[in-house]
Amino acid sequence: MTNMIRAEVITIGDEILFGQITDTNTQWIGTELTNIGIRPVRKTSVGDQADAILNVLQEAHQRADVIIITGGLGPTKDDITKKTLCTYFGVGMVRNEVALALVTGFFEKRGRAMTDINRAQADLPANAVYMQNDWGTAPGMWFEHEGRVYVSLPGVPFEMKHLMTNRILPKLGSHFQTPIIKHKIIRTVALGESFLAERIEAWEDALPNHIRLAYLPSFGGVRLRLTATGDDNAQLNRELAEQVEKVLPLIEKNVFGYDDDELETVVGRLLSEKNLTLGVAESCTGGYVSSQITKVPGSSAYFWGGVVSYSNVVKVNQLGVQAATLEQFGAVSEETVRQMAEGVRQALGTNVGIATSGIAGPDGGTPDKPVGTIWIACATANRTIARLLKLGQYRDQNIQLTTTYVLNLLREELLSDK
Amino acid sequence: MTNMIRAEVITIGDEILFGQITDTNTQWIGTELTNIGIRPVRKTSVGDQADAILNVLQEAHQRADVIIITGGLGPTKDDITKKTLCTYFGVGMVRNEVALALVTGFFEKRGRAMTDINRAQADLPANAVYMQNDWGTAPGMWFEHEGRVYVSLPGVPFEMKHLMTNRILPKLGSHFQTPIIKHKIIRTVALGESFLAERIEAWEDALPNHIRLAYLPSFGGVRLRLTATGDDNAQLNRELAEQVEKVLPLIEKNVFGYDDDELETVVGRLLSEKNLTLGVAESCTGGYVSSQITKVPGSSAYFWGGVVSYSNVVKVNQLGVQAATLEQFGAVSEETVRQMAEGVRQALGTNVGIATSGIAGPDGGTPDKPVGTIWIACATANRTIARLLKLGQYRDQNIQLTTTYVLNLLREELLSDK
Incomplete structure (x- = not known):
């Protein structure tokens, strides 16, 4: 070496x-x-x-x-x-x-x-x-x-x-004459660092000496980085691929990609492959979901647009949310977020619609719905799915986590073929 | 000391x-x-x-x-x-x-x-x-x-x-017993570092020894940081205020705020003071303008919402841009961006509308309209103003700079009382 x-x-x-x-x-x-x-x-x-x-x-x-x-x-x-x-x-x-x-x-x-x-x-x-x-x-x-x-x-x-x-x-x-260092990063989402560690402990302990593992937590996910050092490029790549194959069955549901993959590039690829278009309705994320999706060059091929419906007037007029629903259940509710996802799909004429509505903080919480109470939804031609998130008290963090989770919900729906 | x-x-x-x-x-x-x-x-x-x-x-x-x-x-x-x-x-x-x-x-x-x-x-x-x-x-x-x-x-x-x-x-x-260090940051926009330096050179040379100046460039602007060291809190604050008063007449048009001020907090304050509401229509910025505005806690008081009109269908259906305008002048044109700003104002029922439309890159450029050709606009009850930006070839940078410039255009319009 x-x-x-x-x-x-x-x-x-x-x-x-x-x-x-x-x-x-x-x-x-x-x-x-x-x-x-x-x-x-x-x-x-x-x-x-x-x-x-x-x-x-x-x-x-x-x-x-x-x-x-x-x-x-x-x-x-x-x-x-x-x-x-x-x-x-x-x-x-x-x-x-x-x-x-x-x-x-x-x-x-x-x-x-x-x-x-x-x-x-x-x-x-x-x-x-x-x-x-x-x-x-x-x-x-x-x-x-x-x-x-x-x-x-x-x-x-x-x-x-x-x-x-x-x-x-x-x-x-x-x-310089440099040795060969190869990295392979496994991107996971929606599973905490210590739970991930428990699940893959036996595999981690069995890693050979020239392959190191690091846990890199980020908003809503953990990157598992394998680093292999040696002097044979093909062999290192082969060994890394073998290790990924071994660990994957333990965490498969939580793995969304590898290396530079981001949720927004992965869902972009899935939408392109399936020839589907996307519309986004955002309340508490305030445009952040759309801006993450459009960071990807070429996203105009599948992303038709979005509506940031901060005020209820915009939810009603642009997304077709029913005033009675807002009245009865409030803007932060399963009923509203479902209508937002279905509404943006219809208003923009896209195949898929996703939506967020919640209390990002620092103000606006109530005993029933404290800061961090956030609903997300995904509507396709066949069904609409909604999920409740119970997040923390920090505005920036709530916006980023909600974006991660709604993109992951979209990913799961695109993979489920429902 | x-x-x-x-x-x-x-x-x-x-x-x-x-x-x-x-x-x-x-x-x-x-x-x-x-x-x-x-x-x-x-x-x-x-x-x-x-x-x-x-x-x-x-x-x-x-x-x-x-x-x-x-x-x-x-x-x-x-x-x-x-x-x-x-x-x-x-x-x-x-x-x-x-x-x-x-x-x-x-x-x-x-x-x-x-x-x-x-x-x-x-x-x-x-x-x-x-x-x-x-x-x-x-x-x-x-x-x-x-x-x-x-x-x-x-x-x-x-x-x-x-x-x-x-x-x-x-x-x-x-x-610890600590000495006193005071910072005052002057936030400027739309004037390059060396032009700023030329303009304030005499003032900078006359600064006393215990007050230092640094130029901190960021997207579309420069932060001028004054650092004063001493042992009398009130005197340091007074000296910093005096220096700001001296330099301000040289660069007043380009100063949008101080210290932690950001363009999005400054326009938020102006909108609140004037009791005005805002709608945002975004094409090339893809939601980034809205997400910057809604990073500010309490922004729901003046920000009603936005439309991310990535596809022309959304520009026509959600913003009322005329199909003939898109046909004749294209999506990246003064005519279109004006209709977007006026359209979002009307569709959302807000007092003010701002809009962006351009080619963020890396693809989509033509000889006539190369990557970095971007139009921005601001529509109020009294008039609509549009500006052409000629930016570079980097997508991220174009999105960020466009956001800075359209927020600055909004700031100028709010201050102009036109």
Whole structure:
């Protein structure tokens, strides 16, 4: 087996430490490195202070073979990554003509005047290999220093992703000889972590040493991640497939997919295969179910649309819910959610309709129907099914869990052939 | 001035390093520590290996006064935080009776059988001060060791937040004497970072030393964060207010709010103040605009509902868009988006209607209307305004930017009194 290549990911910016922006970069970088067989061993965030940056670079040098740095490359005064890299490597700053031409072109194309701080974006540490950023004015940079590779990238996610995908990952792949790490993720829904663990305990205990299992809980489900390390690609894939085959009978009803599958992509595939169209009626989820479904490219092939019926007037006029039903049972009731699912199916002329109605919180609860009381339904040509959820008191969580459960109800109905 | 209390936040879990889950905890913890005057100096993620955890604990001991550790407390075999803390502190594990009663009660309440791995959740390192978790079976723990405070919390976000808010933050506040750090964030929209920087350069250069400025770009806007450090609360607040007053005339049109304000909360406030109701018609944003609006607790007071009109049939039947308009100008056109905004206003009976229609990508572009061509509109009792956006090629980004811009268009219309 070849040596394990270790990576450290460093994020620079006070805004990360102070919690003022969400860092989505390191998650994405972790996935991409793992996929090419480089093992992330640490992720670190430090502030915009030169000494903090110098310290973490020195430490990372001891721990890792490749050090990926994001952030601190913007045009403004608080961005100090390039200066600090000059200090760290003991080099000066040099204006890069290719980078300058790119920055100039970027501003010309948009018909905007260029400023000195924009021009300075083409100044790079003298030992940098310039990695062209097609989507912005901050440069990508590659350094080789005392047997380590350092990569510096802008913190803007789509610029970073473009540089990693098109420039850095291919270069890392050819620079290092990497061992093979294979992951297989089993996506489960509607079964808690400890119950899942009990059910598959014997199988887990019998896993060979080079295959590890992790439980990754998320809203309404758990991802079971198998990680196999070795030097034979085909054999690792075979072994992972065998393990999945062994565990599947124990949890089959709760498995909705594998790896990158999401409930919205799985139900999208099922709808496409069966040539069915979908309409969505949402009350407490407020558009979140529709927005999850339409995150999927090409979803317009099966998703015709939705109605967010926050007010009862909209439930009556757009979905045909009967005023008497609302009067007698209330908006949060089995009767109403059934009429919503059937109503959106009819109003939009789709084959299937799903619906949500509940009390997301924090206000609006009663002793009979506390916050977290939520009904979901699915209506097909043959039948309508409704389920009651008893969730917690947090609005965001209730919205996300309800979305998971109503998509899972839809999945079950599509599979049941009823 | 009192001494700066430094914090380090450590996240434990291979799943974080490998990018298989999104870490939202450290952002939240960073904000909360900053708010009580404790300065986060580093954030670190390490894997589920005892040596990696021991190393980072030893390092953090050198750098920080308080070390907050999340993750690795679940009931399953890959969770090793407690064992490793025993090694680090040189203590054994002791079953905590209060914790056991809580775990037992948790299972009884749900009518579920308890397992040995659940029972083991009540075993704590002998030097731990038990911090009761009301929302789950994993414990919170507080340690004092060689002049440092260590806190260990479960990684499940709502359990962690509950423990931090109700137990840890109050205890940290009374344990340390903290200096005062005040933040003021100015939220801007629709002006790029470098143009903003040019416009406020003279003001920025004149800031006193104890007030720092950071530019935090996000979708469609930039947050300007002022950070003031000192020991007089009232004086810091006064100085921050003065600086805001100075910079505001330079960027007033682009400022939509301060601190935690979001466009959806600001338009919600404006709608409430003016006693107006809102309906939303979405094509390319697929429900995302409605879901952002309804994230706000109490939004049902002004948001009546929305129609996600992905198919043209829904545009015609639910929103009253004319078939001839769709035929002549296409779904992505000024004419259509105007009829959508006016149509949803009429169909739902609201005072104001907003609409989006465009090509989010990755497919569906034409030479005339490439991916990223998006129309937005706002209809009031007095007039309808439409705008063309020329965005990029990334679906997620187009959906988010369009949502920002249509909420900003609504904000401008609500302020214009037209």
